[in-house]
Amino acid sequence: MLNGKRALVTGSTSGIGLAMARALAGAGADVMLNGFGDVDVIEKTRQGLEGEFGVKAFYNGADLCRPDEIAAMMDAAAQKLGGIDILINNAGIQHTALIEDFPTEKWDAVIAINLTSAFHTTRLALPYMKQQNWGRIINTASAHGLVASVQKSAYVAAKHGIVGLTKVTALETAETGITANAICPGWVRTELVERQIEAKAKEGGISIEEAATNLVSDKHPSKQFVAPEQIGQTALFLCSDAASQMTGTTLSVDGGWTAQ
Numbered sequence: 001m002l003n004g005k006r007a008l009v010t011g012s013t014s015g016i017g018l019a020m021a022r023a024l025a026g027a028g029a030d031v032m033l034n035g036f037g038d039v040d041v042i043e044k045t046r047q048g049l050e051g052e053f054g055v056k057a058f059y060n061g062a063d064l065c066r067p068d069e070i071a072a073m074m075d076a077a078a079q080k081l082g083g084i085d086i087l088i089n090n091a092g093i094q095h096t097a098l099i100e101d102f103p104t105e106k107w108d109a110v111i112a113i114n115l116t117s118a119f120h121t122t123r124l125a126l127p128y129m130k131q132q133n134w135g136r137i138i139n140t141a142s143a144h145g146l147v148a149s150v151q152k153s154a155y156v157a158a159k160h161g162i163v164g165l166t167k168v169t170a171l172e173t174a175e176t177g178i179t180a181n182a183i184c185p186g187w188v189r190t191e192l193v194e195r196q197i198e199a200k201a202k203e204g205g206i207s208i209e210e211a212a213t214n215l216v217s218d219k220h221p222s223k224q225f226v227a228p229e230q231i232g233q234t235a236l237f238l239c240s241d242a243a244s245q246m247t248g249t250t251l252s253v254d255g256g257w258t259a260q
């Protein structure tokens with residue numbers, strides 16, 4: 001379905017981003033990975049994608065806090081992949097604290113990685129997509145792009161912001177073959193969430209599994225985590241022809257969280 005398409009997925013060395021990169025590669029797209037982690041593990045992942053799916057896979061370690069590194073990554077993606085058809089803005093970090101205790105450098109980092117980096121990648125990818133009159137921009141927002149929780153001011157602000165950026169991107173590309181949409185996952189058990197589960201276990205003097213159950217049950221009526229692969233398949237659907245008239249929207253994959 002995506003043979004010949006070229007995809008850049010930010011924050012794809014683990015979790016949801018890796019699952020989305022795997023889904024696209026599984027459908028035949030060449031991919032460029034981005035994110036942090038152990039060099040050997042990342043290289044194994046890259047080679048694994050090539051071996052398992054018969055596509056080309058590259059890696060770029062740009063720090064998305066830095067606009068100069070983002071620009072270099074976009075150049076590298078265009079050169080190595082031969083163009084950019086699919087852009088998934090997925091990298092993200094979390095920090096939890098009350099507003100009055102929120103470290104200002106953490107605020108800046110969350111906004112830079114979770115929101116501003118997507119502005120830079122989008123502005124640099126659009127010329128390629130407009131030239132070929134086809135493109136898919138998929139932003140990983142969150143249930144927190146639609147509703148709020150305490151102690152997550154920077155994250156909630158960034159995720160609401162990326163939903164807004166998605167809508168503007170959609171309007172500015174509406175008469176082209178480009179679409180822009182945001183996926184809004186609920187709880188997905190990745191590194192980012194594991195740290196929050198550990199903190200809750202420590203706080204309540206309970207086991208990790210009990211803390212995980214409490215965390216998910218508090219927000220998801222389904223009482224179940226979302227699997228990273230389910231977000232991967234949602235991204236794949238957004239790349240399909242069936243989704244060519246879906247643009248500027250949010251897709252909740254959240255066990256019913258935001259239906260409440």
Ligand code: NAD
Binds near residue numbers: 017092113
């Ligand atoms: P994760 O920690 O497994 O993945 C985050 C990725 O971002 C990693 O590849 C990491 O290396 C990369 N990253 C972090 N800082 C970076 C930087 N400065 N430059 C480049 N890459 C950087 O977490 P995840 O849960 O897979 O998160 C992926 C996205 O999904 C995030 O945007 C997150 O906000 C969003 N999300 C997650 C959940 C969840 O429950 N896990 C829910 C909703 C939304």
